[in-house]
Each structure stands twice: as structure tokens, then as C-alpha cells.
Amino acid sequence: MKSQGKAYDVVVIGAGNGGLTAAIRVLQAGRSCLVLEKHNLPGGFATSFRRGRFEFEASLHELNDFGSPEEPGDIRTLFRELGVEDKIGWIRIPDAYHLITTDKQYDCEMPFGLQAFTDKMEELVPGSRPSVTAFFELCDEVRAAQTYSMEVNGHTDSEYMKKHFPNFLRAGSYSVNEVLDALKMPKKAQDILGAYWCYLGVDLDRMSFLHYGSMVIRYITRDAWMPKMRSHEISLALETRIRELGGDIWYHSPAAHILTDEAGAITGVSLTDGQVIPTHHVIANMAPHVVFGSMLDKKAVTPQITRATNARTFAGRGFSLFLGLNKSAEELGIKSHNYFIYDTADTVKQYNSMRRVDTNHVQATVCLNNAYPACSPEGTCMMYFTTLIMSDDWSRVSQSEYFKMKDRVADDMIRVFERETGCQIRDAIEEIAVASPTTYARYCGHPEGTIYGYETAGWDSLMPRMMMIAEDAALCPGLRFAGGFAMRSSGYSSAYVSGDLSGRQTVGDLKKEGR
Amino acid sequence: MKFKKQLFGFMDMLRFTKLVPNRRAALAAGADTPLPETWAVNEQARALHPGRMQVELTEVTPLTPRMAELVFRRVDGDAFPFFRAGQYVSLQGKVGDSVISRPYSIASSPRQALQNRLVLGVENAGFFSQYLTQEAKPGDRFVMTEPSGEFHYETLRDKKHIVGVAGGSGITPLLSMAQSALEGDEPYQMTLFYGARRAEDLAFRKELDALSEKGLKVIYVLSDEERPGYEHGFVSGELLSKYVPVQDVTYFLCGPKAMYEYLAGQMAPWHLPVKAVHKDATCCPSLSMDNPRTFTLTVHIRDKVFTVPAREDETLLTAMERAGIEAPNKCRAGGCGYCHSKWLGGDFQVAEGRDGRREADRKFGFVHPCVTYPLSDMELDVPPAE
Numbered sequence: 001m002k003s004q005g006k007a008y009d010v011v012v013i014g015a016g017n018g019g020l021t022a023a024i025r026v027l028q029a030g031r032s033c034l035v036l037e038k039h040n041l042p043g044g045f046a047t048s049f050r051r052g053r054f055e056f057e058a059s060l061h062e063l064n065d066f067g068s069p070e071e072p073g074d075i076r077t078l079f080r081e082l083g084v085e086d087k088i089g090w091i092r093i094p095d096a097y098h099l100i101t102t103d104k105q106y107d108c109e110m111p112f113g114l115q116a117f118t119d120k121m122e123e124l125v126p127g128s129r130p131s132v133t134a135f136f137e138l139c140d141e142v143r144a145a146q147t148y149s150m151e152v153n154g155h156t157d158s159e160y161m162k163k164h165f166p167n168f169l170r171a172g173s174y175s176v177n178e179v180l181d182a183l184k185m186p187k188k189a190q191d192i193l194g195a196y197w198c199y200l201g202v203d204l205d206r207m208s209f210l211h212y213g214s215m216v217i218r219y220i221t222r223d224a225w226m227p228k229m230r231s232h233e234i235s236l237a238l239e240t241r242i243r244e245l246g247g248d249i250w251y252h253s254p255a256a257h258i259l260t261d262e263a264g265a266i267t268g269v270s271l272t273d274g275q276v277i278p279t280h281h282v283i284a285n286m287a288p289h290v291v292f293g294s295m296l297d298k299k300a301v302t303p304q305i306t307r308a309t310n311a312r313t314f315a316g317r318g319f320s321l322f323l324g325l326n327k328s329a330e331e332l333g334i335k336s337h338n339y340f341i342y343d344t345a346d347t348v349k350q351y352n353s354m355r356r357v358d359t360n361h362v363q364a365t366v367c368l369n370n371a372y373p374a375c376s377p378e379g380t381c382m383m384y385f386t387t388l389i390m391s392d393d394w395s396r397v398s399q400s401e402y403f404k405m406k407d408r409v410a411d412d413m414i415r416v417f418e419r420e421t422g423c424q425i426r427d428a429i430e431e432i433a434v435a436s437p438t439t440y441a442r443y444c445g446h447p448e449g450t451i452y453g454y455e456t457a458g459w460d461s462l463m464p465r466m467m468m469i470a471e472d473a474a475l476c477p478g479l480r481f482a483g484g485f486a487m488r489s490s491g492y493s494s495a496y497v498s499g500d501l502s503g504r505q506t507v508g509d510l511k512k513e514g515r
Numbered sequence: 516m517k518f519k520k521q522l523f524g525f526m527d528m529l530r531f532t533k534l535v536p537n538r539r540a541a542l543a544a545g546a547d548t549p550l551p552e553t554w555a556v557n558e559q560a561r562a563l564h565p566g567r568m569q570v571e572l573t574e575v576t577p578l579t580p581r582m583a584e585l586v587f588r589r590v591d592g593d594a595f596p597f598f599r600a601g602q603y604v605s606l607q608g609k610v611g612d613s614v615i616s617r618p619y620s621i622a623s624s625p626r627q628a629l630q631n632r633l634v635l636g637v638e639n640a641g642f643f644s645q646y647l648t649q650e651a652k653p654g655d656r657f658v659m660t661e662p663s664g665e666f667h668y669e670t671l672r673d674k675k676h677i678v679g680v681a682g683g684s685g686i687t688p689l690l691s692m693a694q695s696a697l698e699g700d701e702p703y704q705m706t707l708f709y710g711a712r713r714a715e716d717l718a719f720r721k722e723l724d725a726l727s728e729k730g731l732k733v734i735y736v737l738s739d740e741e742r743p744g745y746e747h748g749f750v751s752g753e754l755l756s757k758y759v760p761v762q763d764v765t766y767f768l769c770g771p772k773a774m775y776e777y778l779a780g781q782m783a784p785w786h787l788p789v790k791a792v793h794k795d796a797t798c799c800p801s802l803s804m805d806n807p808r809t810f811t812l813t814v815h816i817r818d819k820v821f822t823v824p825a826r827e828d829e830t831l832l833t834a835m836e837r838a839g840i841e842a843p844n845k846c847r848a849g850g851c852g853y854c855h856s857k858w859l860g861g862d863f864q865v866a867e868g869r870d871g872r873r874e875a876d877r878k879f880g881f882v883h884p885c886v887t888y889p890l891s892d893m894e895l896d897v898p899p900a901e
């Protein structure tokens with residue numbers, strides 16, 4: 001065993017959104033913290049990259065639940081508490097989304113704001129107002145109940161719940177589609193309201209209403225924002241904050257193993273060169289599959305841990321196309337900031353078609369210039385297209401077919417976008433980059449190139465996860481998770497929230513131990 | 516709120532209270548088979564992106580008076596990864612007390628990489644290159660980074676007909692691109708202009724002649740010699756027009772800075788869009804100045820601190836390498852970001868036209884040491900090389 005370095009109260013493995021947030025929480029409580037990151041940059045997926053005249057956003061479409069300075073959403077509030085809100089230049093996203101479906105020929109541009117959204121829906125689907133209003137009222141109660149649940153760290157009092165959130169409990173075990181049907185919402189309104197489903201990665205027959213409802217109301221009522229310098233600006237602001245608070249952050253430093261004593265209690269983290277960092281607390285910004293499968297000392301991996309980890313299902317594997325175009329969005333006729341383009345409004349059918357690379361024509365596409373015109377040089381614009389592959393189908397691609405296969409999928413994304421919007425973009429391509437599940441597997445080390453953590457469907461939906469935080473953490477004392485694979489599931493906002501939770505809870509653990 | 520009870524059944528509460536027991540039961544019912552340690556896509560990622568590879572030099576052959584061919588095989592894996600023709604690797608070795616690494620374009624094709632053969636054409640142009648061409652012997656071991664770089668064909672961006680213009684050792688990526696197309700891995704048709712001083716300075720003649728028999732169009736252009744069957748002078752606008760439809764092709768240029776400047780002037784009247792011309796990067800040179808000052812550079816790597824001299828006319832990366840510090844680097848041209856480091860203090864300047872940093876890097880104080888020169892004592896936090 002090599003040199004025993006300085007000991008830390010907490011070691012955070014991975015400097016993604018979850019890990020960075022957790023580290024700040026630990027440091028704010030006056031505890032020492034080291035962040036280990038295998039890359040040379042912080043942020044994980046929250047980063048940017050340059051090609052020629054363009055600096056591309058790697059993943060963020062918009063930061064939901066952010067809100068204005070005057071009416072902050074949960075994430076702006078969190079950023080305020082972390083001390084990074086003012087370190088970042090913010091721009092407001094103009095509209096919620098532009099939904100296009102091939103089968104029913106929907107072409108709907110939906111605004112932010114409850115009133116505006118409901119009005120627009122009424123215009124598109126006359127008679128939808130009562131059910132849409134009822135839906136949002138229900139969502140509001142869900143949000144309130146979840147806030148309460150978070151405040152008590154999942155130790156909810158059932159009498160209090162029954163008294164204050166009766167509808168939440170009543171609707172709580174149903175899927176989105178079951179609730180929308182029960183509300184007698186017109187089918188078309190259901191379809192339009194369901195558009196966000198691919199951000200959460202589960203079809204609406206299997207997605208819990210509580211999950212979808214709490215997200216959608218955050219998305220619609222609090223407007224979304226975006227950092228001017230791409231998500232790299234957030235990541236650097238968070239890492240600067242860690243340094244300000246006296247924390248250490250080491251790049252090119254993948255954690256190799258989490259070490260334990262005979263009793264299975266955590267004693268440290270080792271690096272690939274053998275250096276050991278003594279600690280009793282680890283926050284892993286990675287998949288439990290990786291931590292329990294190959295990092296944690298085998299003797300600490302109990303049969304219960306193995307079963308609980310094997311039981312879970314990976315959510316979507318990522319595929320993205322980035323284009324730098326040598327004409328402006330206006331010249332090309334690209335009007336919206338973000339498009340959801342689906343073959344069908346039927347989310348179950350759509351989900352199933354996404355299991356295979358060759359039948360997947362779904363895209364969530366952003367033209368950043370329509371939110372922030374100065375993001376690329378005058379007379380140009382930037383787009384990124386993302387889809388999820390709902391199985392391990394990509395693993396069939398051989399090494400020598402790899403680049404051709406990436407091009408084929410990218411070509412299809414361009415074809416579908418041009419066909420559905422009428423905007424001809426192909427000839428304007430000046431820069432292009434394509435990221436496949438292989439890219440994501442390499443970049444963040446996640447299994448199968450999963451970018452969405454574990455699927456929040458059926459029994460593993462958000463609510464029981466939140467109610468079982470303490471129970472899940474008890475599987476391996478001293479270890480907590482943050483980021484897309486943690487309890488709040490994936491997405492920027494959720495990753496920050498899980499980092500916040502796990503960071504604060506680890507501080508609580510330290511207090512309890514009297515350290 | 517007026518949400519009606521009857522929307523859902525009377526069992527709703529019960530269903531809700533089942534959420535936790537259901538999840539508990541599902542977790543307990545998971546398989547007890549050992550957790551997988553890897554997955555097919557992750558193995559694919561490892562095969563395509565092995566990071567740093569251990570390689571052995573197997574052949575060194577002089578190509579021209581100034582260039583040698585170096586053939587490598589990988590010793591820590593079955594084969595080199597498949598790559599995109601036109602990409603480069605960074606080769607690392609130790610010369611005296613210094614650790615040195617340099618980027619070199621790959622001259623062999625991606626298919627050959629799968630046969631565990633990777634060829635570099637190295638021009639005797641500098642410190643490490645001289646060592647490689649004159650002193651390195653078969654059997655020597657080196658560290659090589661995985662192939663990377665954006666100088667390659669893009670099917671959805673580029674024209675079907677591409678024009679390569681090579682100057683001197685700039686032939687290497689274009690040779691790989693020509694070969695890869697003829698092996699069926701790239702969809703373009705290529706016309707190659709290869710400029711050198713004299714015929715004896717043309718490298719890879721044998722390979723190029725073989726490729727022209729299979730359909731590659733090659734035009735040799737000699738500046739210091741007149742010969743039948745060869746063009747004379749520089750690769751000019753006029754010469755290009757003689758052989759190709761200049762508005763209807765995509766250009767891939769690889770050669771010295773002077774060649775890029777000359778061609779930019781020649782091509783200016785054509786008003787080509789930015790996307791029509793791709794140039795391979797060149798390493799960031801030292802500045803030429805009289806009596807450069809020497810400053811002190813403090814380098815933090817994890818929990819270690821080093822203090823090294825840093826000359827005003829040399830990059831921060833060079834200062835670290837001279838002192839034997841292994842700092843991460845790949846392109847040495849400012850663009851790849853692999854050397855990304857945290858600035859902790861001191862004044863500096865970035866080489867002109869080479870600031871490849873992201874916008875937020877500038878805002879929060881990060882630098883690319885490969886293109887940064889000190890203007891005072893400085894302090895950096897640098898990731899370890901691995």
C-alpha cells in the first residue's frame with residue numbers, strides 16, 4: 001500500500017452535478033472534503049466542447065425549476081444557498097416546448113406560465129380548460145407534499161399527509177395515463193401535456209403520476225433558464241466555490257476502490273496508482289452497479305446489496321448530434337428553442353420503437369440561438385439533437401462499423417428534422433460531432449452508456465424511492481449516492497437535488513457518529 | 516381544493532401505502548448473481564478509446580533525407596483501436612531528464628490498426644523527433660495516446676470529392692485518408708497534391724504509387740526541381756484549378772504554416788465557405804526573443820508541490836517537461852483541451868490565434884499550458900498525466 005495521504009471527513013467520487021453539489025454542502029458544514037474526478041474537467045455531462053467557431057453545449061437543454069430572481073424556483077434557491085447563483089450569467093428560455101408528432105400531425109408551441117399554458121391548450125383543444133386546470137391543481141398538491149417529504153428526509157407522518165395532502169395520497173399510486181383518463185382530459189390535451197415524457201424517459205403508462213406531475217408543474221410554472229457560457233459555466237462556478245470553501249479537487253484521479261475494515265466499515269478510497277485517502281464517508285456520483293460491482297471491497301458487498309442492485313433497470317442510453325451551421329436560425333427558418341419530435345403521440349408505442357436503434361426516430365432538439373442569439377458568431381447557429389435508446393441495442397455495433405453507424409443515426413436525425421419542420425439545414429453544416437452510448441460510457445463510465453440513471457417506472461418510481469432514502473442508505477453505512485443514478489433520478493435539477501440531499505445527510509451522519 | 520374523491524376508488528389510500536413494501540419486495544427479489552463488472556458498450560468504449568497505450572517500436576526506415584518511418588505494435592492489448600483516418604496520436608518518451616511527448620498524425624490506415632500495426636512518418640524537426648529518427652531502435656518502448664483529433668472526413672458535412680494538399684511531412688494523415696477510402700471505410704474520392712522541394716524529399720512514394728494504381732489521383736509538385744511528370748513550383752490556385760472543380764470539393768490541408776498562409780491567399784478569390792477548408796493543427800512553437808527572462812512556476816499536482824523555472828519564450832508545458840514533470844497534453848496546439856489546468860496566480864499570454872479555451876475557462880481562470888507563456892512568476896494546479 002502506498003503513501004497514506006491526508007484524511008478527509010468525506011471523499012466525493014465524481015465531479016458531476018451531483019458530486020459538486022454534495023461537496024459544497026459538506027464544506028459549508030465545516031467538514032473537510034476531497035473530490036476525485038477521473039476527467040480533467042468538472043461537470044461530467046455538464047460541460048461544453050469547442051469545434052471551430054462554435055462552443056457546443058454537451059447536454060443541457062434548459063435548467064428547469066429555476067425561475068426568475070424575484071420568483072425563484074427550487075434550483076435557483078439551491079444555487080443561492082450554495083453561493084453560485086451570482087457567479088453565473090443567466091438567460092431565460094423563451095418558451096416551454098414545440099411538440100411535433102408525425103402520426104397526428106401535431107405542431108404545438110407551448111408557452112411557460114400556468115395561465116398562458118392553459119390558455120394555449122384551450123385554443124388548441126377547446127374544452128380542455130377544466131381538466132387541465134384540475135391537473136395542475138393536483139400537481140400543485142404533489143409538489144407541496146414532496147417538499148414536505150424532503151423536509152423531513154422521507155420520514156413522513158401519515159396523519160399529517162392524510163390531513164394536508166389527501167389527493168396526493170389518493171392519486172399517488174397511479175400512472176400518468178390513469179390519472180389523465182380519470183380527469184377526463186381530452187385525448188389531444190393529454191398528448192400535448194405528455195410531451196415532456198422523454199425528458200423523464202418512461203412511457204406514461206408506466207410513469208408514476210406523482211413523478212410526472214411534480215416535474216411538469218415545476219417546468220411550466222417556473223420558467224427555465226440557461227447559463228450563457230453553456231453548462232461548463234455552472235460546473236466551473238461550483239468547482240470555484242469548492243476551492244473557496246477550502247475543499248480539494250483532484251482531476252485525472254479515478255477512484256479505484258472503496259476500502260473497508262473487517263466489519264465492512266469504510267476506511268478509505270484508493271486511486272489507480274495505489275495512493276490511499278483515509279475517510280469514513282464516501283459520496284459516489286456514479287452508478288451503484290459500478291460502485292458495488294467493482295469498487296467497494298467485496299467483503300462489504302452483502303447479498304442484500306447484490307439483490308437490490310441487480311433488481312434495477314437502466315434507463316435510456318444516450319445518442320446526440322451537434323451541428324454548427326453557417327446560417328442564422330432565422331435564415332434557416334428555425335423558430336423554436338426546443339422541439340420534441342415524435343413519430344407518435346402514443347408514448348407506449350414510442351417507447352417500444354426506441355428499443356431499437358433502427359426504429360428510433362425520436363428527437364429532443366435544441367437551437368440555442370433562439371434563447372441566446374450570441375451563443376455563436378453572427379450569421380451562424382448551433383443545434384443539438386438527442387435521443388434515448390431504451391435497450392442495449394447499440395452494443396451490437398462492431399468497431400469497424402462504429403463511425404458509419406454514428407453517421408447513419410445522425411443522418412436520420414437530420415432527415416426527420418427537415419421533414420417535420422421544413423427547415424433545410426444539411427447544406428449549412430460547418431461543424432458536426434456525434435456522441436453515442438459508447439461515447440457516454442467512456443465519458444462518465446456509466447453502464448451501457450446510460451445517461452438517465454435507473455428507470456423510474458413501476459415499483460422503482462420516484463415516490464417510494466424518496467420514502468426509502470434512509471432504508472437504501474442503510475444497506476452500506478458511510479456510502480451515499482448523488483447524481484443521475486441516485487434517488488431523485490436523472491436530469492440536471494434532480495442531480496443537483498440529490499447532491500444537496502446526500503451532502504447534507506452525510507453531514508448528519510458525521511454528527512451522529514460524533515465525529 | 517375541490518378535487519373530487521370519486522375520481523379514484525376507495526382503495527387508493529391502501530395502494531399508496533403499498534408503494535414502499537412493493538419496492539422493498541422487488542429489491543429483495545433481485546438476482547443474487549454477482550454484479551456485472553463491465554458491459555458490452557463499456558468494453559466497446561475501452562477498445563475504441565484505450566487512453567494511454569504501451570507500444571513497441573518494431574521498425575525504423577529512412578524515407579527521405581529528413582524523414583523516417585516508424586512502425587509500432589501495441590503490447591498491452593491485441594491491437595490498436597480502429598480510428599478515423601486523418602487523426603493523430605501523441606507519443607511519449609524520456610530524453611535525458613525530460614519527459615517529452617509530441618503529436619504525430621497516423622500514416623497507416625484504420626484497417627491496419629486492427630492488425631496491430633500503426634505507422635508514423637517522423638520528420639527530423641525538433642528535440643523529440645530527432646531522437647526518434649536517429650536514436651530510437653526496434654524494441655524500444657513508448658507510451659502512446661489513443662488516436663484523436665478532428666482533422667478527418669465528415670460524411671454529413673464534406674463533399675464527395677476531397678482535395679488533399681500535403682507539404683513535407685504533412686503527407687502522413689493524407690496517406691491514411693487515401694488508403695482508408697480505397698479500403699472501403701470512407702466514401703470519398705480523393706485528389707492529392709503533394710509538394711516537396713525535390714523528388715528525393717517525397718516520402719511514401721512506394722505506397723502512393725500503389726494507391727494511384729487503385730484509383731487515387733496524385734499530383735507531385737516540386738519547388739526546387741524540374742522533372743517530367745511532376746508539376747513545378749508551389750501548390751497554387753492555378754494548379755488546383757487545372758485538376759479539380761475548385762468550388763465543388765472539400766479541402767484537407769496539412770503542412771507548414773507558410774503553406775497555409777500561401778494557400779489562403781491563393782484561394783481567397785474563390786470565397787469558399789469556412790466549412791470547405793480543413794487544416795491540420797501545428798504544434799505551438801517557442802517565441803523568438805532576445806534575452807528571455809526566466810520566472811518561477813509553482814505547480815500543484817494533487818497534494819504535491821513543485822517549483823520549476825519557466826522561460827518567457829517557452830510554454831508552461833515545456834517548462835514542466837524540462838523539469839521532468841509529466842503534465843497531460845495531446846495536441847500541443849491549444850485545441851484539444853487535454854492540458855486544461857487551473858490558474859492560481861501570475862501573468863501570462865496565450866499564443867496568438869491558439870486560444871482554444873472554452874468561454875467559461877477564461878472567466879474562472881483556467882489555462883491550456885501548451886499555448887501559454889509566462890509573463891511573471893506563476894502558480895498552476897495541474898492534473899497528473901494519468
Ligand SMILES: Cc1cc2nc3c(=O)[nH]c(=O)nc-3n(C[C@H](O)[C@H](O)[C@H](O)COP(=O)(O)OP(=O)(O)OC[C@H]3O[C@@H](n4cnc5c(N)ncnc54)[C@H](O)[C@@H]3O)c2cc1C
Pocket residue numbers: 013014015016017018019036037038039042043044045046058059060061062253254255256285286318319320386440443444445451452482483484485489490491492493495
Ligand atoms: C446529451 C444529453 C442531454 C441531456 N439533456 C438534459 C437536459 O436537457 N436537461 C436535463 O436536466 N438533463 C439532461 N441530461 C441529463 C443530465 O446531464 C444528467 O442527468 C446529469 O448531468 C447527471 O449528473 P450526475 O451528477 O449524475 O453526473 P455525471 O454527469 O453522470 O458525472 C459523473 C462524474 O463522475 C466521474 N467518475 C465516474 N467514475 C469515476 C471514478 N471511478 N473516480 C472518479 N470519478 C469518476 C465522471 O467522470 C463524471 O464526471 C442530458 C444528458 C445528456 C448526456
Ligand code: FES
Pocket residue numbers: 843844845846847848849850851852853854855871883884885886
Ligand atoms: S495539449 Fe491540446 S490543448 Fe493543450
